[in-house]
Structures are given as C-alpha cells and as structure tokens.
Amino acid sequence: MRGLAADTYRELVDRKLLWLYGIVTVIMLLSVFAVQSTVDNMRLADAPPEMQEQIGDALGQYVIGGLYWFLGILVFLTVMGTAGLIPSMFSRGRAEFYLSKPASRTSILLGKLAGIWSVYGGLMVLAGLLVLGTMVVAYDLFSATVFFVFVAALVDLFIWLSVTGFVGVLSGSFAMSIMAAFALWIIQWLLTFREAVEQLVDNSLVLRVVDTLYYMLPKFSQLGDLFLAMGQHKPVDDWLPLWSSLAFAVVLYIATVWLFKRKDY
Amino acid sequence: MNIVTLEQLVKIYHTRMRRGNITALNEVSLDIEQGEIFGLLGPNGAGKTTLMKILLGITRPTTGQVVVMGLPPGDAGSREKVGYLPENHRFPSHLTGMGLLQLAGRMCGMPTSAIKGRAEELLAVVGMDKWGDTKIRKYSKGMMQRIGLAQALINDPDLLCLDEPTDGVDPVGKVEIRQVLEKVRAQGKTVLLNSHLLSEVESVADRVAILSKGRVKRLDSVSNLTSRQLEYEIEADVGDRFIEIPEEIGKQIAVTANGMRVELKKKEGINYIIDELRQRRINIYSIQPVRLSLEQSFFELVQDQSTPGGTQGTGGAV
Numbered sequence: 001m002r003g004l005a006a007d008t009y010r011e012l013v014d015r016k017l018l019w020l021y022g023i024v025t026v027i028m029l030l031s032v033f034a035v036q037s038t039v040d041n042m043r044l045a046d047a048p049p050e051m052q053e054q055i056g057d058a059l060g061q062y063v064i065g066g067l068y069w070f071l072g073i074l075v076f077l078t079v080m081g082t083a084g085l086i087p088s089m090f091s092r093g094r095a096e097f098y099l100s101k102p103a104s105r106t107s108i109l110l111g112k113l114a115g116i117w118s119v120y121g122g123l124m125v126l127a128g129l130l131v132l133g134t135m136v137v138a139y140d141l142f143s144a145t146v147f148f149v150f151v152a153a154l155v156d157l158f159i160w161l162s163v164t165g166f167v168g169v170l171s172g173s174f175a176m177s178i179m180a181a182f183a184l185w186i187i188q189w190l191l192t193f194r195e196a197v198e199q200l201v202d203n204s205l206v207l208r209v210v211d212t213l214y215y216m217l218p219k220f221s222q223l224g225d226l227f228l229a230m231g232q233h234k235p236v237d238d239w240l241p242l243w244s245s246l247a248f249a250v251v252l253y254i255a256t257v258w259l260f261k262r263k264d265y
Numbered sequence: 266m267n268i269v270t271l272e273q274l275v276k277i278y279h280t281r282m283r284r285g286n287i288t289a290l291n292e293v294s295l296d297i298e299q300g301e302i303f304g305l306l307g308p309n310g311a312g313k314t315t316l317m318k319i320l321l322g323i324t325r326p327t328t329g330q331v332v333v334m335g336l337p338p339g340d341a342g343s344r345e346k347v348g349y350l351p352e353n354h355r356f357p358s359h360l361t362g363m364g365l366l367q368l369a370g371r372m373c374g375m376p377t378s379a380i381k382g383r384a385e386e387l388l389a390v391v392g393m394d395k396w397g398d399t400k401i402r403k404y405s406k407g408m409m410q411r412i413g414l415a416q417a418l419i420n421d422p423d424l425l426c427l428d429e430p431t432d433g434v435d436p437v438g439k440v441e442i443r444q445v446l447e448k449v450r451a452q453g454k455t456v457l458l459n460s461h462l463l464s465e466v467e468s469v470a471d472r473v474a475i476l477s478k479g480r481v482k483r484l485d486s487v488s489n490l491t492s493r494q495l496e497y498e499i500e501a502d503v504g505d506r507f508i509e510i511p512e513e514i515g516k517q518i519a520v521t522a523n524g525m526r527v528e529l530k531k532k533e534g535i536n537y538i539i540d541e542l543r544q545r546r547i548n549i550y551s552i553q554p555v556r557l558s559l560e561q562s563f564f565e566l567v568q569d570q571s572t573p574g575g576t577q578g579t580g581g582a583v
Contacts, residue, residue, distance in 0.1 A: 003371030007357065014359035096351035097416070100321045100426075101372035102344040108372075264278075264324040 004108070008085075008115035012123070017081040021074065025127045028070045029134055036138045056141070063135050064146055064231045068224065070131055071153035074124045079160045082116050083177035086168030095265040105261045113165050113253070121154050128153070145231045152227030159218045159245055162252035169260050188217050218245035267332075268424050268455045269297035269320060274329035276315055276479075289315040291479040293329070297457060299423075302450055304470035304487070305459040306563055311476040313459045314352055317426050320457070321349055334424065345373075348417035352428035352459070354409070358402035362393055362412045365401060366419055373420040380419075387415040392441060406433030414442060418449075425449055426457045431465060443469055467491065467559035475566055483566055490562045496555035497535060500524045502548045508541060526555065 012018060042055050089098060089112060098108055128150055136142045160181060167173075167180040191214045198207060222241035229236050276290040290312045297303045305313045318324040319331060322338035336343035356365050363384055370380035388394045391411040396404070404412065410433055417425060427446075431439045446456055446469050460466050466473060467487055475483040475490075483490065495515070501524040508517050508525065514537050515529035527538055535552065542549055557565070 003368050006371070007360070007368050010364060011357070011359045091355070093351065093353050093355035094357065096318070096321075096323055096349065097354060097356055097369075098372070099323045100344060100347070100349035100351070101369065102341050102347075102374065102420075103372055104341045262325075265318070 004111040005115035005118055008112065008119045011085070012119055015081070017077065018123075020077055020081075021123060021127060024070075024073055024077065025130060028066075028131050031066075032131065032134050032138055039139050059139060059141055060143055061232055063132075063139065063141055064143075064149055064228060067128060067132055067135070067146065068149045068152065068228055068231075071124060071128050071149060072156075072224070074127060075153050075156045075160065078120045078124065078157060079164060079181055080178065082120060082161070083164040083168065083181060084174035085116060086112065086165050087172050087174050087177060090169070090172065090265060092265075099265060106257050109165075109169070109257060109260050110253075113161055117154075117157060117161055121157050124153055124157070125150055143231075145233060148227045148231040152224060155223065155227075155242075155246070156220060159220070159249040162249035162256070166252045166256045166259075169256050169263070184217065185220065187213065188220055191217065191219070192221050215240075215244060216248065218248045220245070266299045267296045268299050268334060269295075269457070270330070270332040271295050271316075272330040274316075274319065274331060275327045276312070276319060276324065277327045288479050290319075290326075293476075293479070293481050295474055295481060295484055297424075297455060299455055300450065300453045301471040302446060302456040302458060302469050304466035304473040305457065305476065306463065306466060306473055306559075307476035308567060310478075312479040313476055314428055316476070317349070317428055317457065317459060320426060321347065346420065346423040347426065348420060348422035348424070349426045350410075350413045350417040350428060350430055352432070354413055356401050356409070356413065356416070358400065361398050361400055362388065362404070362415075363397040365412060365416055366397075369416040369419045375420060383419060383421075384415075387418055390418070390445060391415045392438070407435055407438050410434050410442075411438065414445065418445075422454065424455045424457065426459075428459045429461065430458070431460065431462060439465065463560040463563055464558065473559070475563060477567060487559060491557050491559055492554050495529045495532065497527050497529070497538075498524070498553050498555050499527065499538065499542075500550040500552075501542055503542075508538075508545075510538065510541070514538075524550075 039059060042059070047055070086109075088094065099105065101108075103111075132146060163184055164177040164181055167177045171177070191210065194210055194214050197210055201207060201210075219241040222238075223245055226236055226239075226241055272294050274290050274293040275288070278287040278289055280287060293312070293316065305316065307313050315324060319326050320333050320338055321344060322341075325339070331338050333343040334346060338344075357368075360368065366384035366387060367380050370383065371377070375383070385394070385397070388397045391414050393408065393411050393415065396408060396412075401409070401412065410430060414427070414430060417427065425446075431442055434442060443465070446458070449456055450469075456469075458466060458470060470487050472484070472486050473490055474481050496518075498521065503520065503525050505520055507520070510516055510527065513530060514534040515527055517525055518528050519526040529535060529538075539549065539552075
C-alpha cells in the first residue's frame with residue numbers, strides 16, 4: 001500500500017523508540033570493544049594449530065551468539081514499541097481517515113503491517129550490520145552464515161507482528177496486544193518443557209492439550225536454536241519449529257484480514 | 266443524476282450486556298443529486314454520522330441498498346472521487362499538515378508528482394499555507410478542521426462528505442469554509458453536509474433531510490422547509506383595524522407594526538383578502554409568505570415528533 005510504509009517511517013522517526021534502539025546499539029558496540037583485549041589474548045596464546053582452529057570456532061560462535069542476542073533484544077523492543085500501532089491507527093477519529101480512502105481494507109491493513117515489518121525490520125538489520133561490521137573489524141572474523149541470524153530476527157518479527165496485529169484489530173487495545181504477546185511468549189517457553197510434562201502428568205486430556213498447543217503455537221526458542229545451528233554450520237534435524245511457526249503466523253494474518261474486513265468503525 | 270441512493274437502509278448495532286440492540290438507522294431512503302449541497306440535520310444520536318460512515322464503507326449496513334457513485338460502498342472504487350472530513354478526527358499527530366496531505370494523496374492513488382502541487386494549492390485555499398510544515402499535534406481545533414477539509418479535497422472529489430466541518434472554527438474561518446463549499450458547488454460537485462449549526466446549513470444547503478431516532482422525518486428543499494405555505498405577512502395601512510375573514514377562507518392571526526398576518530385555508534384565499542382590503546381603500550404595499558429560520562422549522566418538527574400523535578412529515582417526507 002503506497003504511502004503507508006513512508007508513514008510508518010515518519011512515525012518511527014517521531015517516536016522515542018529510535019533513541020532506545022540507539023542506546024542498545026551503543027551498549028552493544030561498547031561491549032564489542034570491551035572484550036577485544038580478551039579476544040586478542042586468546043589469539044596470542046602459543047597454541048598448536050588444532051587448538052587455534054578451536055579458538056577460531058569458539059570466537060565465531062561468540063560473534064553469532066552475541067549478534068543473535070542483540071537482535072533478539074531489538075525484536076523485543078520492536079514488538080513492545082509497535083504493539084500499539086495497529087490499535088492506534090484504527091482508533092476512533094483516525095480509522096475514518098484511513099478507511100475513507102479509495103483502498104481496500106486488505107491493502108490498508110497489510111500495507112501497514114508490511115510497513116511496520118520493513119521499516120522496523122530494516123532498522124534492526126542496519127543496527128545489526130553496524131554491530132557485525134564492528135565485530136569483523138575488531139576481531140578479524142567473518143563468516144557469511146552469520147546472516148542466518150538476521151533472517152531469524154526478521155522471521156521472529158514477522159511472527160510477533162501477526163500476534164500483535166491480530167489482537168490489535170480484535171480488541172483495539174494496545175494493552176491487550178502487549179499482554180497477548182507476553183502470554184504467548186510464556187506459553188511457548190513453557191511448552192519447551194513438553195517432554196518433561198509428559199513424564200510427570202498422567203492425564204490424557206492434559207497431554208493432548210499440551211501437544212496441540214505445542215504443534216499449533218510458534219516456537220521462538222527452538223527457532224532461535226535452528227537458525228543459530230545454521231549460522232554455525234551445524235546440521236538441522238527438525239524443521240518443524242520453522243514451518244509450524246510460519247504456518248501459525250500466516251493463519252493469524254488471514255484471520256486478521258478476515259476480521260478487519262467485517263468490522264465496523 | 267443521483268450520486269448517492271439509499272433504499273430502506275437499516276443499521277442495528279448489536280451490543281453486549283443488557284443494553285440490547287441499538288437501531289441507528291431505520292428504513293432510511295433518500296437520493297442525493299449531483300451538484301447539490303445536501304444537509305443532514307438531527308439531534309445527537311439521530312444517525313447522521315452512521316449514515317455518512319455507511320456511505321464511505323467505514324460501517325456496514327444491516328440491511329438495505331446503498332449506491333455511491335454507481336458502486337456499493339464496500340467497493341474501494343466508490344471512494345475514488347469521494348472526500349471525507351470526519352467528526353472529532355484525530356489525524357496522525359506525527360505528521361505535518363503537508364505530510365498529512367501527501368499521505369492522503371498517496372492513499373488516493375495520485376501520482377507523486379501531482380501531490381505536492383495540489384497540497385500546496387489546498388493549504389492556501391484553507392488558509393494554512395504558513396502552517397504546512399508544522400506538526401499536526403501543534404494545531405488548534407480550528408486549524409485541525411481546516412487541514413481536515415484540505416485532506417478531504419486532495420483528490421478533487423465529486424462527492425464531499427463533511428461531518429461538522431466548522432466545529433471549533435472561528436467566525437472568519439466559518440465564512441471561508443462556506444466560500445470553499447460554494448466554490449465546490451459551482452464546479453458541479455456534490456456536498457453532503459452534516460452540521461449542528463442550522464444557520465450554517467440554511468445558508469448553503471439546497472435540500473435537507475431531518476433525521477430523528479434513525480428515521481428521516483422530513484426531506485425537502487430549504488425554501489420549502491423554511492416557508493409556512495399558508496401564512497402571509499401583509500404590509501398595508503391596516504392600523505389597528507380587525508379585518509373580518511370568513512372561517513372557510515382563513516383568519517387574521519396578528520396585527521403587526523406594518524400591517525397584519527393572516528393564515529389561510531387555501532392559497533387562493535389571498536385574493537379575498539386583497540379584495541377586502543381594497544374595498545376598504547386600504548393601501549397594500551407587499552404580500553409575502555411568512556418564513557421561518559431553518560432552526561425554527563427544525564425545532565417545530567422535532568418537538569412535533571416528540572409529542573404523541575405528532576405528524577410524520579409532509580410533502581417530501583419519507
């Protein structure tokens with residue numbers, strides 16, 4: 001939807017969230033420099049070539065892991081910072097402005113969501129590239145597979161936006177969107193202990209509910225592990241976390257559009 | 266040619282809890298013709314804003330037919346040449362006035378090269394050319410209305426829907442907005458005007474629909490609504506004389522400073538009055554039908570509806 005991405009960008013520039021991104025990025029850059037001497041000491045160690053290789057691998061994992069956590073924080077900030085955008089856009093007095101224009105409701109909603117994903121995702125990628133560039137210069141390390149970490153962050157944001165967008169349209173409330181995002185995060189984290197629950201609980205109904213939720217809901221923790229493994233050249237045995245999480249998001253986006261098209265403002 | 270056609274339009278809001286359903290519009294039928302300024306009047310909760318939102322596809326009707334520019338309002342194409350200034354709007358506050366017009370232009374599918382020029386032209390039209398680069402959050406209420414009118418005009422609409430356009434605008438601004446409306450009408454465009462200010466509607470509207478409790482109580486031209494068809498003000502040297510008028514013709518209802526006021530049973534009765542006055546060698550200077558302000562007419566109608574056995578409108582009543 002023409003105009004909505006630019007509008008989202010203007011909205012971002014106007015908000016204090018940009019400062020928060022900046023502060024987190026500066027802290028991350030300072031951390032990179034803070035551990036530089038430790039990395040140099042490791043390198044200077046008089047060790048055999050096999051050990052040097054192991055040290056290189058460890059440093060590589062440190063770079064990817066650090067970048068992953070940094071982008072994770074930015075995803076968290078983005079989810080919190082954008083959860084109110086959809087309810088605000090379609091609040092009383094503002095919805096009329098957007099909905100009276102000659103554009104379909106589907107294109108208005110998806111245009112805004114795409115605008116949020118691309119503008120905020122783009123900012124995350126920029127901040128990530130800045131940190132990665134600094135790490136490469138400081139540690140003299142680079143591997144192209146590190147970009148899987150960026151993909152992980154963008155996929156995470158895509159899934160989170162489906163949740164906050166859906167609840168935002170359904171309830172029209174910023175608070176509800178935030179609470180839904182928190183609730184989902186807690187439930188999906190608890191579900192990572194599914195196997196332990198199966199060993200402890202005997203009730204078949206409970207087990208069925210746990211199983212259904214596990215297969216239905218996105219699996220952010222496992223998604224992170226999956227992309228980290230790809231970034232570290234490790235084999236991926238189970239693609240279920242990726243496909244089921246993406247399917248969850250797509251279904252939620254379809255439901256959001258369906259709901260939005262039928263709603264009175 | 267009809268720009269808007271409504272047939273048996275019903276809108277019921279289903280509410281939760283014990284309040285039951287709210288019928289916002291009940292079997293509303295009306296047509297709005299090209300080139301007219303059409304006023305929507307009614308007390309709060311009469312259904313005026315709901316009607317406008319249905320025309321724009323913002324709210325969906327429960328039953329009934331709605332056609333806007335030849336298309337149902339759910340079709341985005343019906344809004345291609347429609348502009349809308351909502352009531353109590355809250356435009357995105359992170360934008361400047363110019364930014365808002367640019368966003369509105371883009372959402373209307375206008376070419377980027379055309380938007381800036383059009384936006385500058387409209388900022389001048391609504392007297393906001395010096396404030397285009399200021400954030401909307403810094404605007405006063407009157408400035409918000411002006412920029413709202415400008416965004417409604419960005420796509421050069423054939424149908425302009427204005428919900429309380431002069432709300433919060435100073436007297437000078439009101440005159441300027443009225444001039445804009447007259448200019449729009451002169452271009453052959455149609456305006457649907459919803460306003461609580463009856464004098465404002467009276468001064469610009471061609472036809473008016475009066476809504477009450479979701480129904481159209483009266484639909485007529487402003488001149489018909491404001492004239493009392495069978496009451497006449499006669500300027501003549503009557504002095505304080507009482508003129509006897511047969512009951513089947515009518516009655517003299519008042520002696521005024523310049524003459525008298527009569528109420529007739531039929532229009533033709535005015536000839537009897539003239540003959541009677543001339544036979545008595547009383548000079549007649551003018552005879553005019555008594556006119557009410559739209560406000561008086563509106564209150565008479567609304568009060569009439571609220572009393573048991575009140576009339577259900579006449580003439581163009583629906």
